[in-house]
Amino acid sequence: MKxxxxxxxxxxxxxxxxxxxxxxxxxxxxIESYAAGLKIKGAKEITHICCYCSVSCGQIAHVSxxxxxxxxxxxxxxxSEGALCAKGAAAYQIHDNPNRxxxxxxxxxxxxxxxxxxWEWALEKIARNIKKSRDSSFVEKNDKGQxxxxxxxxxxxxxxxxxxxxxxxxxxxxxxxxxxxxxxxxRI
Amino acid sequence: MxxxxxxxxxxxxxxxxxxxxxxxxxxxxxxxxxxxxRGAVFIHVDPRFTRTSAKADxxxxxxxxxxxxxLGGMIKYILDNDLIQREYVVNYTNASFIVGSKYxxxxxxxxxxxxxxxxxxxxxxxxxxxxxxxxxxxxxLQDPRCVYQLLKKHYARYDRDVVSxxxxxxxxxxxxxxxxxxxxxxxxxxxxxxxxxxxxxxTVGTQNIRAMAMLQxxxxxxxxxxxxxxxxxxxxxxxxxxxxxxxxxxxxxYNPTPxxxxxxxxxxNETTTPKTKEPMSANWWQNRPKxxxxxxxxxxxxxxxxxxxxGYDWHPKLDDDQNCSWLMLFDAMHRGxxxxxxxxxxxxxxxxxxxxxxxxxxASLDWMVNVNLFDNETGSFWHxxxxxxxxxxxxxxxxxxxxFMEKEGSxxxxxxxxxxxxxxxxxxxxxxxxGDIMLELHESVRKLYAKEGGKFPEPILxxxxxxxxxxxxxxxxxxxxxxxxxxxxxxxxxxxxxLKDDGTTSCGSWIYSGSYNEDGNMMARRDRSDPTGIGLYSxxxxxxxxxxRIIYNRASVDLNGNPWDPKRAxxxxxPAAGDGKGGWIGDVPDGGWPxxxxxxxxxxxxxxxxxxxxxxxxxxLNEGPFPEHYEPLECPVNRNLLSSQRINPAxxxxxxxxxxxxxCDPRYPFVCTTYRVTExxxxxxxxxxxxxxxxxxxxxxxxxxxxxxxLKGIKNGDxxxxxxxxxxxxxxxxxxxxxxxxxxxxxxxxxxxxxxxxGWRWPEDKKFSRGGDSANLLTPNIGDANTMIPESKAFMANxxxxxxxx
Numbered sequence: 004m005k006x007x008x009x010x011x012x013x014x015x016x017x018x019x020x021x022x023x024x025x026x027x028x029x030x031x032x033x034i035e036s037y038a039a040g041l042k043i044k045g046a047k048e049i050t051h052i053c054c055y056c057s058v059s060c061g062q063i064a065h066v067s068x069x070x071x072x073x074x075x076x077x078x079x080x081x082x083s084e085g086a087l088c089a090k091g092a093a094a095y096q097i098h099d100n101p102n103r104x105x106x107x108x109x110x111x112x113x114x115x116x117x118x119x120x121x122w123e124w125a126l127e128k129i130a131r132n133i134k135k136s137r138d139s140s141f142v143e144k145n146d147k148g149q150x151x152x153x154x155x156x157x158x159x160x161x162x163x164x165x166x167x168x169x170x171x172x173x174x175x176x177x178x179x180x181x182x183x184x185x186x187x188x189x190r191i
Numbered sequence: 192m193x194x195x196x197x198x199x200x201x202x203x204x205x206x207x208x209x210x211x212x213x214x215x216x217x218x219x220x221x222x223x224x225x226x227x228x229r230g231a232v233f234i235h236v237d238p239r240f241t242r243t244s245a246k247a248d249x250x251x252x253x254x255x256x257x258x259x260x261x262l263g264g265m266i267k268y269i270l271d272n273d274l275i276q277r278e279y280v281v282n283y284t285n286a287s288f289i290v291g292s293k294y295x296x297x298x299x300x301x302x303x304x305x306x307x308x309x310x311x312x313x314x315x316x317x318x319x320x321x322x323x324x325x326x327x328x329x330x331x332l333q334d335p336r337c338v339y340q341l342l343k344k345h346y347a348r349y350d351r352d353v354v355s356x357x358x359x360x361x362x363x364x365x366x367x368x369x370x371x372x373x374x375x376x377x378x379x380x381x382x383x384x385x386x387x388x389x390x391x392x393x394t395v396g397t398q399n400i401r402a403m404a405m406l407q408x409x410x411x412x413x414x415x416x417x418x419x420x421x422x423x424x425x426x427x428x429x430x431x432x433x434x435x436x437x438x439x440x441x442x443x444x445y446n447p448t449p450x451x452x453x454x455x456x457x458x459x460n461e462t463t464t465p466k467t468k469e470p471m472s473a474n475w476w477q478n479r480p481k482x483x484x485x486x487x488x489x490x491x492x493x494x495x496x497x498x499x500x501x502g503y504d505w506h507p508k509l510d511d512d513q514n515c516s517w518l519m520l521f522d523a524m525h526r527g528x529x530x531x532x533x534x535x536x537x538x539x540x541x542x543x544x545x546x547x548x549x550x551x552x553x554a555s556l557d558w559m560v561n562v563n564l565f566d567n568e569t570g571s572f573w574h575x576x577x578x579x580x581x582x583x584x585x586x587x588x589x590x591x592x593x594x595f596m597e598k599e600g601s602x603x604x605x606x607x608x609x610x611x612x613x614x615x616x617x618x619x620x621x622x623x624x625x626g627d628i629m630l631e632l633h634e635s636v637r638k639l640y641a642k643e644g645g646k647f648p649e650p651i652l653x654x655x656x657x658x659x660x661x662x663x664x665x666x667x668x669x670x671x672x673x674x675x676x677x678x679x680x681x682x683x684x685x686x687x688x689x690l691k692d693d694g695t696t697s698c699g700s701w702i703y704s705g706s707y708n709e710d711g712n713m714m715a716r717r718d719r720s721d722p723t724g725i726g727l728y729s730x731x732x733x734x735x736x737x738x739x740r741i742i743y744n745r746a747s748v749d750l751n752g753n754p755w756d757p758k759r760a761x762x763x764x765x766p767a768a769g770d771g772k773g774g775w776i777g778d779v780p781d782g783g784w785p786x787x788x789x790x791x792x793x794x795x796x797x798x799x800x801x802x803x804x805x806x807x808x809x810x811x812l813n814e815g816p817f818p819e820h821y822e823p824l825e826c827p828v829n830r831n832l833l834s835s836q837r838i839n840p841a842x843x844x845x846x847x848x849x850x851x852x853x854x855c856d857p858r859y860p861f862v863c864t865t866y867r868v869t870e871x872x873x874x875x876x877x878x879x880x881x882x883x884x885x886x887x888x889x890x891x892x893x894x895x896x897x898x899x900x901x902l903k904g905i906k907n908g909d910x911x912x913x914x915x916x917x918x919x920x921x922x923x924x925x926x927x928x929x930x931x932x933x934x935x936x937x938x939x940x941x942x943x944x945x946x947x948x949x950g951w952r953w954p955e956d957k958k959f960s961r962g963g964d965s966a967n968l969l970t971p972n973i974g975d976a977n978t979m980i981p982e983s984k985a986f987m988a989n990x991x992x993x994x995x996x997x
Contacts, residue, residue, distance in 0.1 A: 049615040050717070052602060054595040055872045057424035058196055058219045059604035064596055064615035071596070071616045081719055081728045082196050082604075088217035089870045089887060096881040097594045098616060102565055102953075103880075104591035105620020110573060112584040122621065122631075125588050130635035132558045132586070134645055136531040141646040145510055149451035152647055153507035158520050158529045161437070161562070162536030163429035164877075166600025167609065168669035169625045170428070170435035171443065171699050172658060173535065175490060176633050179654035181507045181647070183448070183515050184529070188426055188873075189433045190517040191392075191542060191981055 043073050050077055053091040054164065058082060060091050071098050133157065137180060158184035193419030193742050194383065195606025195734070197726035200225035201417030201759050204375050204382035206368075208236040209258065209390030209399065213243040214869045216387075216423045220246065226417070232371050236261065236360075237389065238864060238942050239894065240929040251368055254933045255864045255942060256393055256823035256985030257358040260833070261365070262402040263349035263820060268369040269409055270343050274376040276411030279755070281330050282787065283746045283796055284408045284805045286339040289319040289327040294816075296345060299834025301815040309841055316810035324468035326802065338808040342405075345817045348833060357820065357832050359933030359940065376410040378755035381417040388425060389866075392984040394842040396975040398818035401809060405818075408805050414746030414796065416725045416759040424605040425873065427595070431603035434735070435700055439515035442506075443700035446483055449508045456500040459483065460692075465801040472803030473782055473794040480692040481701075488697035489672050492655035497694050505650035516979040518544065518972050522845060524552035532559045536592070536625070540568040540575070541874035541950045541965035544981030545972035547918050548849040550575060558586040562628060564594050565880045568950040568965070576951055576964070592625050593618035600626075600666040601706075601714045603735070607742075609706055610732040611715035626664030630656060667712070673699035674707040683708045686737050702735045713738070723777050725759050739779040743805075745796035752786030813976045814841040823985035824973045825916075827862055827940045829855045841976035851916040852971055854987060859915060861899070862942040863988035865966045871948035874965065879953050891949040891963025893922040893990060899941040900926035908996030910959060913945060915988040918968035920945075921959055924990075943990055945969070947983075 046065035053060045061080025065073035074095035078085035107125045108117040140156025159177050162170075177185050199205060199222035213220045227233055227248070235247035244250035253261055269275060280286045293315040295302040303315035318326045319336070332339040355362045375382030384407065390399040404413070404420050412418035424430055436443045446463070453459035460480040467474045487495050491502035509515065521539070523529065525548055532553070543549035553559065553572045561570035566589070568575060573583045597618040603609045618624070633656050640648040658668045675684040675698025686705035690696045698704050706713050718730035727740040734740050741747070744761045748754050752764025752775075761778050764786045768774030773785055784794040795803025810816045821839040822831050831837045844852075853859055870888040871878040878884045893913050895905070905911055907926040912919050922945060933940045947966035954962040970983040
């Protein structure tokens with residue numbers, strides 16, 4: 004059996020524990036007690052892939068009682084072998100961050116501040132806006148009389164930060180609305 | 192990428208030109224180091240000495256925007272010294288093709304140029320064909336009209352004297368790189384190229400990369416382990432978002448967006464499907480109709496029938512010559528052509544070239560939807576610098592979304608590895624996964640049209656959006672649709688070879704077909720076995736297309752199917768395999784046809800090219816079939832030393848009031864480039880708000896040489912203002928030996944560099960001890976002649992001291 008680095012570490016830990024004091028010549032018990040006190044003990048491990056550059060380094064999220072308690076490199080990942088750069092190593096703070104947007108915010112025309120609103124209110128109002136913009140700018144035929152069936156008055160940028168499934172869903176949604184002004188990071 | 196990150200370790204020479212791999216893709220350096228440990232040579236060519244340069248065996252400077260001159264010189268050196276891998280070049284490229292008599296090149300212009308339209312008539316660059324339509328060839332490469340001889344003639348002008356005068360690279364450095372890289376023309380030596388935005392963000396971006404691709408073909412390095420052309424893409428899923436075609440000109444996957452002239456599906460298929468008379472060409476794109484119909488079935492489901500062209504009319508179409516790319520989009524927005532706008536997971540107020548124009552454009556909208564994890568300069572543009580909220584009508588909806596660890600789905604890295612991520616934790620507060628926002632938004636719009644009617648409601652009412660489970664977005668359902676179904680059995684198709692053009696299959700994105708089939712979710716695999724021993728890890732996750740880890744891999748073998756280099760075989764033909772019928776061993780080959788010696792059954796290796804071979808002569812590009820050196824739009828020299836065409840003759844130049852460009856202007860005497868640092872990412876929206884990262888890189892800086900510091904009376908740590916014809920930003924000066932003045936044709940030319948991660952919104956500090964604004968306030972909105980990527984890597988600026996270091 005080919006043994007992975009993590010399995011190796013686990014296996015050697017077991018072996019070391021079995022060796023005992025006399026064979027090693029030093030007492031392992033303080034290390035064992037430290038390991039027992041690690042904050043990730045008993046936490047659920049969820050494998051992840053970094054959200055920053057395109058190397059796609061492996062990461063592990065440790066979750067305990069629904070709370071993220073640790074985020075680190077995945078030693079089993081063949082590309083990164085546990086390594087992360089400064090950004091990947093700080094990814095924990097993307098989740099645990101008081102600056103995250105947690106509510107829908109709305110800025111009215113000529114308004115000077117944000118107002119927190121409900122999802123229901125916002126989605127209904129956005130849908131109404133989409134319909135108005137689409138209906139007033141939709142072109143069934145161009146100047147040459149060719150069928151084009153497109154919405155000229157709405158544009159979209161985004162996003163390479165979405166998952167593939169979201170990207171496909173987003174392009175479906177936009178092209179379903181008739182948009183042709185569809186662009187994102189890949190162009191710039 | 193043709194190859195993948197781990198594969199760097201297989202190279203003998205690694206050229207990093209057009210990127211700063213150690214700082215921007217830091218963990219990938221692991222595999223460059225593995226190659227260096229084996230004795231490989233790592234070369235960094237860049238205007239700045241960076242941490243990559245520090246790790247390289249050779250650092251070689253060049254002035255921003257002169258890469259084609261540098262590479263053209265290398266082509267000349269390789270041809271002059273006959274370092275090409277001849278058997279590869281003759282059999283696997285179009286070097287032997289005879290070019291028609293209308294092709295010509297004179298003083299920087301190819302034949303067929305229209306100076307008013309700034310456009311070429313490319314029919315002038317066609318190949319010569321015989322009476323059967325088959326391209327004429329000269330495998331001896333002696334015919335003066337064959338591609339090889341025209342190539343030789345074209346680059347004869349690129350001698351090291353003129354190249355050095357243009358690039359500012361010392362002649363001995365040029366020779367050193369040419370000799371080292373030229374050594375990889377031997378079949379048992381392989382070189383690879385790693386590039387990023389340092390090559391793309393130029394008016395000649397596409398041709399920068401093409402010049403290198405031509406070199407890789409001449410040296411026989413494409414398809415090889417340790418070879419290829421490797422784009423180090425900037426975002427975690429920019430490969431996937433490109434594959435899913437969130438771009439105006441393509442629909443999934445890489446089919447052209449239908450245009451007005453494609454009046455029905457039959458016309459679309461007939462017009463856009465490549466044809467060839469070359470008997471040995473697989474011409475894989477001949478399958479386009481299968482992929483197009485299967486895509487339409489994924490878009491419109493059961494509502495798309497044979498009778499209604501599978502809903503083809505419901506799909507939006509571009510006008511025949513319409514270009515809706517990024518710069519055009521913000522130009523149209525600035526002219527007030529849009530009422531609505533989505534900035535979904537993007538911050539164009541900081542990422543767009545000539546960001547002042549973008550920010551003003553946002554004020555012309557009636558409404559904007561801004562989806563993000565954090566507040567940003569786009570969603571908050573209305574209270575940004577120089578804006579008066581009381582005069583801005585734009586209604587802004589800022590929707591909080593889940594981060595990558597708060598949802599499930601897949602992403603594709605630069606090496607085309609598609610890996611599955613699982614949800615670890617719930618998003619904070621009322622933030623939602625993007626997929627849920629999309630589904631709910633569509634449902635809200637659909638209900639309105641269902642109830643009230645409206646313009647052409649069919650595509651909205653018939654859109655296939657059944658991707659929820661228990662009312663929540665289900666990534667598995669989308670991934671399966673992207674893979675595709677056999678609609679007669681309801682089973683997932685094994686891969687794209689099972690797709691049909693009769694409406695009996697669906698497939699959202701054909702290159703992902705095989706990623707989630709009846710064998711399961713292949714993207715979630717975590718098997719670390721590597722039977723080839725060259726680091727393919729073929730059972731770890733999944734890779735498009737059909738889990739092929741190195742594309743064009745049938746070019747890695749000779750005509751008998753034996754690897755050019757048996758020490759790092761990607762594939763090889765085993766005559767005993769398949770019960771004596773023979774078969775390929777190793778990576779998934781580019782098609783299972785037998786080797787080239789079996790002329791009856793074989794196919795040429797470059798299966799995506801209509802003629803089956805790679806293009807040393809590329810008649811499809813907008814500014815010509817061979818890359819030619821042109822200066823950046825803004826440059827420090829008043830003439831191009833190679834011709835009287837100073838700038839790319841086919842690049843679009845905008846001419847509105849916000850489109851200011853100044854070249855050789857004493858007010859803006861220094862070459863400027865933008866770049867990134869390890870500790871921040873893109874516009875900084877996902878890093879500036881993270882205290883750990885902000886502490887390491889708290890504010891905007893500008894790097895300059897000690898000589899320039901002395902000239903301008905600027906010391907390390909002084910606060911300075913950097914200004915271009917379009918805008919200005921405050922920055923802290925880093926006066927450093929890492930930048931050196933260039934000697935450009937006898938003149939001293941200074942270069943400065945500035946990262947683009949900052950924005951006014953955060954960190955907030957009015958005294959400028961932290962933060963700063965976007966470097967894109969400086970960059971010009973001119974684009975590459977093919978892709979329209981902005982020229983952010985070479986423009987002119989000035990720098991002046993505001994305040995001494997306190």
